[in-house]
Amino acid sequence: MPLEADTIATxxxxxxxxxxxxxxSTEQKNAALKTLAAAIRSSAAKVVEANxxxxxxxxxxxxxxxxxERLTLTPARIEAMAKSVEEVxxxxxxxxxxxxxxxxxxxxxxxxxxxxxxxxxxxxxxxPNVTIDxxxxxxxxxxxxxxxxxxxxxxxxxxxxxxxxSSLEQHGLNLDAVTLIRNPDREVIQILKRHPELIDLIIPRxxxxxxxxxxxxxxxxxxxFDGLCHTYVDRGADLKMAEEICFNAxxxxxxxxxxxxxxxxxxxxxxxxxxxxxxxxxxxGVELRGDERTRRIVRDARPASDEDWDTEYLDLILSVKxxxxxxxxxxxxxxxxxxxxxxxxxxxxxxxxxFEREVDSATVYVxxxxxxxxxxxxxxxxxxxxxxxxxHARGPMGLNELTTYKYVIRGSxxxxx
Amino acid sequence: MPLEADTIATxxxxxxxxxxxxxxSTEQKNAALKTLAAAIRSSAAKVVEANxxxxxxxxxxxxxxxxxERLTLTPARIEAMAKSVEEVxxxxxxxxxxxxxxxxxxxxxxxxxxxxxxxxxxxxxxxPNVTIDxxxxxxxxxxxxxxxxxxxxxxxxxxxxxxxxSSLEQHGLNLDAVTLIRNPDREVIQILKRHPELIDLIIPRxxxxxxxxxxxxxxxxxxxFDGLCHTYVDRGADLKMAEEICFNAxxxxxxxxxxxxxxxxxxxxxxxxxxxxxxxxxxxGVELRGDERTRRIVRDARPASDEDWDTEYLDLILSVKxxxxxxxxxxxxxxxxxxxxxxxxxxxxxxxxxFEREVDSATVYVxxxxxxxxxxxxxxxxxxxxxxxxxHARGPMGLNELTTYKYVIRGSxxxxx
Numbered sequence: 001m002p003l004e005a006d007t008i009a010t011x012x013x014x015x016x017x018x019x020x021x022x023x024x025s026t027e028q029k030n031a032a033l034k035t036l037a038a039a040i041r042s043s044a045a046k047v048v049e050a051n052x053x054x055x056x057x058x059x060x061x062x063x064x065x066x067x068x069e070r071l072t073l074t075p076a077r078i079e080a081m082a083k084s085v086e087e088v089x090x091x092x093x094x095x096x097x098x099x100x101x102x103x104x105x106x107x108x109x110x111x112x113x114x115x116x117x118x119x120x121x122x123x124x125x126x127x128p129n130v131t132i133d134x135x136x137x138x139x140x141x142x143x144x145x146x147x148x149x150x151x152x153x154x155x156x157x158x159x160x161x162x163x164x165x166s167s168l169e170q171h172g173l174n175l176d177a178v179t180l181i182r183n184p185d186r187e188v189i190q191i192l193k194r195h196p197e198l199i200d201l202i203i204p205r206x207x208x209x210x211x212x213x214x215x216x217x218x219x220x221x222x223x224x225f226d227g228l229c230h231t232y233v234d235r236g237a238d239l240k241m242a243e244e245i246c247f248n249a250x251x252x253x254x255x256x257x258x259x260x261x262x263x264x265x266x267x268x269x270x271x272x273x274x275x276x277x278x279x280x281x282x283x284x285g286v287e288l289r290g291d292e293r294t295r296r297i298v299r300d301a302r303p304a305s306d307e308d309w310d311t312e313y314l315d316l317i318l319s320v321k322x323x324x325x326x327x328x329x330x331x332x333x334x335x336x337x338x339x340x341x342x343x344x345x346x347x348x349x350x351x352x353x354x355f356e357r358e359v360d361s362a363t364v365y366v367x368x369x370x371x372x373x374x375x376x377x378x379x380x381x382x383x384x385x386x387x388x389x390x391x392h393a394r395g396p397m398g399l400n401e402l403t404t405y406k407y408v409i410r411g412s413x414x415x416x417x
Numbered sequence: 418m419p420l421e422a423d424t425i426a427t428x429x430x431x432x433x434x435x436x437x438x439x440x441x442s443t444e445q446k447n448a449a450l451k452t453l454a455a456a457i458r459s460s461a462a463k464v465v466e467a468n469x470x471x472x473x474x475x476x477x478x479x480x481x482x483x484x485x486e487r488l489t490l491t492p493a494r495i496e497a498m499a500k501s502v503e504e505v506x507x508x509x510x511x512x513x514x515x516x517x518x519x520x521x522x523x524x525x526x527x528x529x530x531x532x533x534x535x536x537x538x539x540x541x542x543x544x545p546n547v548t549i550d551x552x553x554x555x556x557x558x559x560x561x562x563x564x565x566x567x568x569x570x571x572x573x574x575x576x577x578x579x580x581x582x583s584s585l586e587q588h589g590l591n592l593d594a595v596t597l598i599r600n601p602d603r604e605v606i607q608i609l610k611r612h613p614e615l616i617d618l619i620i621p622r623x624x625x626x627x628x629x630x631x632x633x634x635x636x637x638x639x640x641x642f643d644g645l646c647h648t649y650v651d652r653g654a655d656l657k658m659a660e661e662i663c664f665n666a667x668x669x670x671x672x673x674x675x676x677x678x679x680x681x682x683x684x685x686x687x688x689x690x691x692x693x694x695x696x697x698x699x700x701x702g703v704e705l706r707g708d709e710r711t712r713r714i715v716r717d718a719r720p721a722s723d724e725d726w727d728t729e730y731l732d733l734i735l736s737v738k739x740x741x742x743x744x745x746x747x748x749x750x751x752x753x754x755x756x757x758x759x760x761x762x763x764x765x766x767x768x769x770x771x772f773e774r775e776v777d778s779a780t781v782y783v784x785x786x787x788x789x790x791x792x793x794x795x796x797x798x799x800x801x802x803x804x805x806x807x808x809h810a811r812g813p814m815g816l817n818e819l820t821t822y823k824y825v826i827r828g829s830x831x832x833x834x
Contacts, residue, residue, distance in 0.1 A: 019751070023775060096774075104796055108785055115777065117807055200807055216633060220808050241830040248832035334436070356825045357513075358440060360532065368525055368828025377833065378824075379521055390534055390617050390821045391637050392809040404807045407795075408773045411785025413658040415665035416794065 007191045011198040017174040018144040022116045026093040033089035036167035040082040050159040070126045081132045088136045091381045094399045095142040109410045114403045116142030118200035123148045125206045128156035135164045135178045141402035144177045151184035193217035224385035227257025228312045228338040229370040232329040235268040236348030248369040251284045258373040263320045264329045286316045293322040309336045341370035362395035424608045428615040434591040435561040439533045443510040450506035453584035457499040467576040487543045498549045505553045508798045511816045512559040526827045531820045533559030535617035540565045542623045545573035552581045552595045558819035561594045568601035610634035641802035644674025645729045645755040646787040649746040652685040653765030665786040668701045675790040680737045681746045703733045710739040726753045758787035779812035
């Protein structure tokens with residue numbers, strides 16, 4: 001069958017399974033999740049075997065480093081997947097939750113009730129654990145899920161998706177409700193984005209190439225894209241605290257979207273904080289790039305180019321700029337940030353309040369590291385990405401963000417006058 | 418200037434005004450709204466004059482009937498606009514509302530705070546009052562607004578938009594924050610939909626042609642499109658109540674999206690309810706179309722074609738079908754409805770509960786008319802359309818639906834381990 005017809009046939013099966021998933025009971029979904037956790041454990045050897053085939057192909061293709069690291073499934077990582085599925089089972093079911101309820105003067109009772117979104121397609125890259133994490137969260141929220149992983153992880157993903165399917169089936173749920181698209185052709189993404197009548201939402205988790213591939217999507221997207229995060233050390237900062245926060249924001253995990261890329265320092269405290277902070281950063285292997293004034297203090301920093309302020313390094317590189325006011329800092333963040341996570345360090349309540357109000361980012365911090373922008377750190381018990389969108393969901397997404405709502409209105413014969 | 422460059426220049430001005438609008442105080446916005454209400458009243462004569470020019474053009478073009486009716490501004494309608502602006506001023510400002518707030522074990526305080534969406538483009542057709550209603554609601558929620566009305570109402574819309582602009586300006590707000598695009602070229606819509614970097618959301622309020630014009634939009638849409646609503650009279654219905662609800666749902670205003678188009682009747686009560694209901698419908702001028710079993714009871718009903726079940730008449734036409742179970746009714750609604758508003762009439766609690774749970778529509782009614790699907794009837798104090806979307810907002814949209822949120826996180830030096 002040609003690719004388009006084949007893909008549409010698969011999507012139709014998922015779409016047909018959505019109403020049953022939406023009405024599945026919490027018990028049924030949790031039982032399937034528990035079965036899945038057990039299946040992941042008992043099939044660990046087979047999963048590792050499949051993963052080895054993926055790793056072999058990657059090594060044949062000359063891949064290495066971080067790529068192979070992300071692709072690799074160890075027994076510990078497989079156990080972590082099983083645990084995370086058990087954690088999803090333990091989370092409260094969002095479906096049917098009454099978000100708000102009120103009574104109108106005419107006696108109508110209006111309830112705003114959480115319901116599943118429908119069919120969600122999740123497009124991701126080389127980490128095979130996303131197959132389990134996204135699949136489990138998606139169906140816990142009552143959705144039917146289309147999974148599209150990277151072709152380099154196909155064998156691992158296929159094995160894991162089989163486990164989800166058989167777990168659903170064992171509890172009377174339709175195995176099509178979580179379907180991995182196994183055809184590695186890149187054109188599949190182009191097909192997915194053309195069918196809003198079969199997919200309600202696409203959640204892309206990837207880099208620039210994926211972003212470009214999804215341009216012009218007819219299906220709504222909740223993208224998890226750029227993270228160009230700032231920390232601003234205000235003149236009113238506790239400098240020791242500022243040093244800890246900056247160091248954590250840059251160095252605790254530089255490859256992730258909530259790591260700091262640009263540091264702004266108020267000129268009144270630059271002389272005091274930059275030397276010790278720079279020394280500590282350098283000893284952790286961070287390359288510093290600075291504006292002219294920064295370089296007068298940190299003499300061995302490289303000059304920062306215009307491009308540097310707009311670059312998400314995802315690496316041990318930090319651009320540093322000295323500003324003369326909070327206004328300048330806020331304006332700079334508005335111009336160069338990606339509106340994901342930005343922080344101020346200050347003990348000045350007025351400065352904190354202005355920063356909170358005027359910085360328009362999904363997560364705005366006062367005296368804490370931007371690294372907390374994460375579903376688990378927020379207490380959601382799960383994460384399906386961090387939305388860089390303004391509509392529907394913004395920032396870390398948990399189970400609720402995979403739902404929509406409907407209004408249920410109970411009357412006693414009311415008619416509209 | 419060519420159209421595209423000209424339109425982009427306009428959009429950029431609106432976009433530049435958005436941050437100031439987002440930070441405007443409630444007092445400032447309300448003062449501008451009160452000034453606007455007064456200006457609408459004091460300029461009523463000029464607005465009527467501008468409207469007369471629109472009406473003259475419409476009559477020259479041979480337009481009449483409902484079209485002219487919608488376009489016409491009478492002194493009473495102008496007063497109604499002024500009143501609605503005052504009502505918007507009286508509504509609570511959603512911006513800055515704390516939706517949720519919690520504390521993490523590490524001491525971080527996380528607040529989910531409502532903030533404006535940004536730049537919203539509203540595309541509408543012949544009713545000039547939308548200029549005022551959408552403009553006023555949009556800026557009350559802290560957004561910058563691009564208005565694109567129908568070309569037939571251009572003079573009226575321009576006069577009204579001028580009043581909004583001068584009211585904003587009088588209170589220190591940027592008049593670009595509510596901008597009517599005055600170039601009547603249809604290509605403008607094609608330009609708007611190509612610029613997600615300048616527009617956060619398009620709210621289209623119109624028919625099929627507008628829907629088609631917006632296909633492939635790169636800017637997210639919150640459409641207000643089809644309404645194919647059902648009422649199902651269950652075997653457990655109070656038949657007198659059912660008659661009142663059905664009559665209201667069909668006849669109180671047949672031209673709107675929440676009017677009933679398809680009536681489903683359980684076979685156990687069809688003989689009892691259809692004759693009196695049909696007689697009443699017919700005396701109100703409703704044309705009945707029925708399936709075979711309906712036509713055995715309502716002998717002069719026309720046969721309903723397959724197409725009838727999928728047609729939003731927006732007129733005094735009703736398709737009637739007899740079903741043998743609530744399952745059949747729910748499945749029929751899933752297949753033929755537009756998921757906007759559907760009702761059951763029943764005194765059977767089990768049937769009501771099943772209908773509430775299993776019908777996946779934005780508004781699901783038990784024992785009330787679908788005509789209540791409306792922002793004012795829901796108590797929102799305002800309405801910017803009824804979303805037929807599943808993402809972001811579903812059903813009637815008020816002020817809250819014109820906002821997004823951000824997380825404000827307050828710490829005391831927390832870093833991520």
